[in-house]
Amino acid sequence: MSSVIIENITKTYEKGIVKALDNVSFEVKSGELFGLIGADGAGKTTLFRILTTLLIPDSGKATVAGFDVIKDLKQIRQIVGYMPGKFSLYQDLSIEENLNFFATVFGTTVEENFELIRDIYVQIEPFKKRLAGKLSGGMKQKLALCCALIHEPKVLFLDEPTTGVDPVSRKEFWEMLGRLKERGITIIVSTPYMDEAKLCDRIALIQNSKILDVDTLEGILTKNKQNLFAVSSDNMYQLLKDLRAYTDAVSCFAFGQHHHLQVKTPTSSDEKLRAYLAHRNHTNVSIETINPDIEDTFIKLMQDA
């Protein structure tokens, strides 16, 4: 059964000049953990706002748990949880007061659904008397998530919940999403962290207001092969410039300890590249043939689009 159905949704701003969503269609199954992966301004937030009834599309149709996003506004607002990308809390209320407020609005109590938020809430609980306006960036994200969850929604929309969240908390956060999924909650989450894509059941790649693909991560990786080297040397900044100037290069980007070089010809031999880098006086050169991961793939798709 599908929990969210999106059919040919189009949305424009500024009297049609700016296209935010261009004929977007896909379905999210009930109980699925679904990722929305796309660059800044790709249209993710607009889609979230339409699905949570905060914005009306120009054309197209969408339903959430069988309710129509245009006609059944009241029902939808009761059953969805929404964590907007931009900060949504009352700055002049404390952590505790914000949470109580959201619980009351939905006719429930914090105690009743405490199990749902426990893992994240315990991290900010020692500061529960502190005003939201005085929390660090990541602490605010954690509070906003608790507020979106406190009424046990059937469908949860999370717009970049882990932006600004540190690596340890990000891990814990995704473990928590896994447990929410086990309780049968359908989750649609957008993220700028490509490594989080592998934690989703399926993902949609969205670019310039259009859906590029919807599939499992493996499916997307299989469809998008590329010839890729991971290269490092003693002078990484110079290396980046030299690799970009290499004749066989398609593109080159920094990936932490290595640069990923995409080349036109197969990567069966690295002799030519080795000679080129030696000629450019690089020392301690390491070259490895690698398979593209989701970040490589997304960069490639962004460039091709």
Next chain:
Amino acid sequence: MLNEEIVIKTNKLTKTFGDFTAVNAISFEVKSGEIFGFLGANGAGKTTAMRILCGLLSPTSGEAMVAGYDVYKENELIKKHIGYMSQKFSLYENLTVRENIEFFGGIYGLSRKELKEKGNDLIGRLGMEKEANKLVGSLPLGWKQKISFSTAILHQPKIVFLDEPTGGVDPITRRQFWDMIYEATDAGITIFVTTHYMDEAEYCNRVSIMVDGSISALDTPHQLKEQFETDSMEGVFLKLARQAKRGE
């Protein structure tokens, strides 16, 4: 462009809010031309420390010199000699790109003539001629961050402080942003940057990791990985952050 000149020096720098110690006696030095990564878990105290170093918040105790000026007595001078890109707010959404550049350049003390010249030059370099007269609010986040960074270094400060400049920015733009950071260091600007992307920690000359208000480790990425017996900065971070007591 590393040299031995020290541009930031703190000694037991501390900030308390009521009975809560947000920054707990941190001591460290940053050399001119360095890319210094200032890492730590949420709530560790990074933004608070950074705001003190930028002359925006006064410390409770301890010492700090930034660009040769004292954070207690000379915070107005500090503001003139540094650039700052804040975590939350970087540009006015309802001003155009050009207006923002002129506004922030003006704050840093550039003359009207300099603003025009540098503003045009900057818009050209960013390839934003078409967007120059658009409202900033209508632009993608990554673009805003690039404009904001360029604006923060328009007056050629000695040091620029960047508080999570790439948070939420897409993979390509994030890397373009780092290209800009490298260019700035080529021009002799020292970079002080926070990030939660561990691949970006690799691009720093040295990295400090804050835990519960204190600096728990400070070294080159290479040395840190050896010290903590792991092959990635993520590994270093996970090991250190587990020691955190606050919030448990």
